[in-house]
Amino acid sequence: MLKIVVIGGGPAGMMAAIAAAAHKEHQVILLERNEKLGKKLFITGKGRCNVTNNKDIGEFFENIPRNREFLYSALYSFTNEQLMAFFRERGLELKVERGDRVFPASDKAFDVTDVLKEELLRRHVEIHYRTLVTDLLLEGRKIKGLVTNEGQIRGDWFIFAGGGASYSGTGSDGTLHRLAKRAGHRIIDMKPSLIPLVATDSFPKELQGLSLKNIRFTLVEKGKTKFSDVGEMLFTHFGVSGPLVLSASAYYQGGNATGIIDLKPGLQEQELDLRLQKDFLKFQNKDFQNSLHELLPSKLIPVIVRLSGIAPDKKCNSISKGERQQLVKLLKGLEVHITGAKSLNEAIITRGGVDIKEIDPSTMKSKLVDNLSFAGEMIDVDAVTGGFNLQIAFSTGYLAGGSL
Template identity: 45%
Template sequence: MAENTVLVIGGGAAGMMAAGQAAAGGARVFLIEKNDRLGRKLAISGKGRCNITNDKPISDFCACYPGNGRFLQGILHEFDNVRLRSFLAGYGVETKVERGGRVFPVAGEAESVVRALSKFLAAAGVEVKLGQAAEAVIAVGGKVRGVRVAGGRTYPGKAVIVCTGGATYPATGSSGDGYRFAQDLGHRVISPRPALVSLRTAEGWVSELQGLSLRNVAVTLKVDGRAQASDLGEMLFTHFGVSGPLVLTLSRLAGDALRQGKRVKLEVNLKPGLNPEQLDRRLQRDFSQAANKQFKNALNALLPQSLIPVIIRLAGIDPDKVVHQVTRNERRSLAALLQSLPLTVSGTLPLAAAIVTAGGVDVKTIDPKTMASKSVQGLYWAGEVVDVDGVTGGYNLQAAFAMGYRAGRAAGRYAQGSV
């Protein structure tokens, strides 16, 4: 066994942070990455802009993780959003806050974050091994001994930190290897499933709206007719259904309900800033100004152009009808539709297309104070491989960095015999 040596499997956000922290504490560190470069998934996150974290108070973060937020409480406080932004600034990445508290690099490039972490690794003396796929974590007598990679080579080490990611975007290297390592070492793995993922819908008219983005709308998720969650923000229509931040946030609950055989619907409020009476007055005003126009030409100030024919069809109002002939009941039916546009959720996109994986190594098998395995000495976990997932808005990367920070420091101390 190589004393003083920490082996980190996976060169993503959690892995790079863990490796650098372990090395900065004095351990010898090897970072083992199957790809030919570090941070491949990180480099494409946030549509290539990298939503690093969120600006809200760290005490409010745990509520933003539907997957085991309480497990993260102390972890997030140790390496919070303020410390993360300060850390990145120290390596040349200044950050800015955008809508919804989302934090991005000022340069608008996810690659700048990868470069900063690479500088951190170099400064700390981490030995990076690219193009080497880990095949197994070697443990004897309940203690870690090293890592075997493809081709048969074994790296001996006193501590191993598994940061292999989830099962999303497998082309970037996140192909679920860590789950296999966990099961081989006797750890329970909660079945992986998509957390932040686009939804398929049954309505044929949705494809007519492909590419339409709606801002400042409210979406309510209903399961078997009962409202389960609601949020305000932005959504996007696609050729298969709906996507965008609002939908992604609700998708975990929707997917879980569908897997249980329940009926799942979305109701879109296109005018959430108005109560029903205010919306009716708005319609009356608009109709008064367009009294002699055909109904199909009277909604331009109210709705995006591509949405108008769909709404008219769903409202059941003759598009050629002169506006002053629209009845009060028709107007009120239109108003109700505008505030509860129904969508039937028929499924989610597959796990490989999700942004984040729900499920993973059971947090009950991990000590949150160190990220160490409770059953295998010298084994640590960090990042998306752990059964932790957050909503959209920077929370998942913050969790990955914070878990990597804690695991790296703890594994480094262990490898040097100081714990």
């Protein structure tokens, strides 16, 4: 019998405790600094919780920009299919939306936490709320116990599942990274990922609140295309955001970069030129500025007119071929000049964390400390948006707890 202490009551820690408690001989204790479990889980997917993704598990790896090999064992030992079955068997109906994103049918994130909490209680996991772990009692290569605001807690095995270092109000503030470092682990620099990008151009501010669907967003950094996909984006007062931009940020290294927005990805340049010729013929006696309403959202028109260099009051029938072709180029490649990302605390996910080289990928056990495992976002792994990050938290948690 082992006395297992899991630190962190997020998805990774809850699943680790559930998996550890499946071995009935173990005593499992879950420590959470907050007054409730899953505070971050509660705000995921705008409160609806995009709990996983329905893509074939093989395809999952394409959505993990860094250290994906490290996750093979975890994602294959507890797949998205198994996670969905876990929830369905416990009465939580799920639905699949655009991009294979899986949500609870109720659209309520707390229904996900409720299922996990019920399972923890059913498996007799002792949950200690308002218990903040502040230090470790180390002896050689072993952790003897933990120092908490509620006193010392001894144990045979410890699972660190303290999350990343963003949205610190939810409890994940990097405290456990500091303790992992004290135990000898290397922490890879923590940076924001899945984060809005800041631009120098003035037009994003002008367009703030405008969401564009079915556009292509390409991120080019140091002359290399880092990301390119079709979907939805949003202009903000500081730059660009929305699902496509957040995903692009997972590939962004920082510093100067260019975001290229193809406003008409479904049309080749020649096809778009033909479309413009038709529109200019239809509106031949109108001003250029009044001819684009069938092609673009109204808020975008003044910006495109200005950037096109064509006089707003020029009659459509006098727009030259050269001017039209320049307009085509602009519509297929509106450039946003990116200078940085928003702060780590505003990131959906933290890039960096406990160095994967020091963790056994087949068990999640530390290679440096004899009785320590890791799970979830605190490890140096992260994915794009779409439910992949929660699946990583659940799978690594399941493997960490199940391997004891």
